[in-house]
Amino acid sequence: MLAPYASHAAASRGRQFPEPESATRSAFQRDRDRVLHSNAFRKLQYKTQVFVIHEGDFYRTRLTHSLEVAQIARSIARGLALDEDLTETLALAHDLGHPPFGHAGEAGLNTALATHGGFDHNAQSLRTLTMLERRYPGFDGLNLTWESLEGIAKHNGPLPAPPAYIAAFDAGYPLDLTRQAAAEAQVAALSDDIAYHAHDIDDGLRAGLFTIDDLSDLPVVGTVLAEARALTPDPRRIRAHMVRQMIGVFVTGALAESRTRLAALKPASPDAIRAAAHPVIGFAPDLADANRAIRTFLYARMYRHWRVNRMTHKVETVVRDMATLFLARPDLLRDDWRDRAGHPHTDQTAEAVRDYIAGMTDRFALDEHRRLTDPTAAA
Secondary structure (H helix, E strand, O other): OOOOOOOOHHHOOOEOOOOOOOOOOOHHHHHHHHHHOOHHHHHHHHOEOOOOHHHOOOOOEHHHHHHHHHHHHHHHHHHOOOOHHHHHHHHHHOOOOOOOOHHHHHHHHHHHOHHHOOOOHHHHHHHHHHHHOOOEOOEOOOOOEHHHHHHHHHOOOOOOOOOHHHHHHHHHOOOOOOOOOOHHHHHHHHHHHHHHHHHHHHHHHHHOOOOHHHHOOOOOHHHHHHHHHHHOOOHHHHHHHHHHHHHHHHHHHHHHHHHHHHHHHOOOOHHHHHOOOOOOOOOOHHHHHHHHHHHHHHHHHHHOOHHHHHHHHHHHHHHHHHHHHHHHOHHHOOHHHHHHHOOOOOHHHHHHHHHHHHOOOHHHHHHHHHHHHOOOOOO
């Protein structure tokens, strides 16, 4: 049984292009399955988070991150009687627009295309779902439900000043951008934070960027670390137990605080949540402070570590160089993309370059850069 404030598939606002309903799946189940079978989702296996693909087989990729977010999001959605299928769809699709090399690749693209609108991964996710995936005979994109598209566009909150593509899409198919997102989208966004911090601590320890002793004074992390050390002397088991319990603390805290906010608001429908002044999904102040402390630690000790900085510089340069070159020389693009690009240094060319590079995996981006810059490499 779903709560009255949950999104109900049977009451969906429908799809941009009408389709017959499935006899065996709800509208939100179909959305989830379409995301899972998309080309963009498969490519996430070879798009990285912090560490580039050749740095090791055990570090998280965009794909494993998305799966972890989906698992956490389903747990919270179930605890709040929300629609799990819509929540999972949003969790699985939230990173589809990311270019290769994570935020470093995004920075490189944004710099190279600054005079043509830059790059926004959230807008690129919506663009992927509504235009770039071409699997169906009657339309471009995946033709997801209104609720899924709204959630992707707004999963980080209202968009009073949306990026260009989201604004253009909204003009023809309004997504209610200035109000809060539905509860399912809020759950996906919070689950993204929980997953990020837990697996980045795990990956940072594996990479030797900091030690387990460095975590002792961190709120939440230090407590579950002490519990783990009391249970086993094995460093691998300590790390696994600590990460697992850390996720549990934040999930439990999110459920408790969200129930408190929902009880105060008493929303009778999903639209009541959209009309709320503040999000209904979140942490209590003490846990929000702990979350910020963990983020601050990771920025200082992991994301800005000199080893990570060096790799970030290299891959950002790779992406920026490619985008700058293609923008000036669209004749260097492959035939199918060159036909789209038009003349150098135009918005049309920038759009083609943006889509081409954002769709690359780490490995393809490195190979393409080599083909463009190394005279000994085959074209």
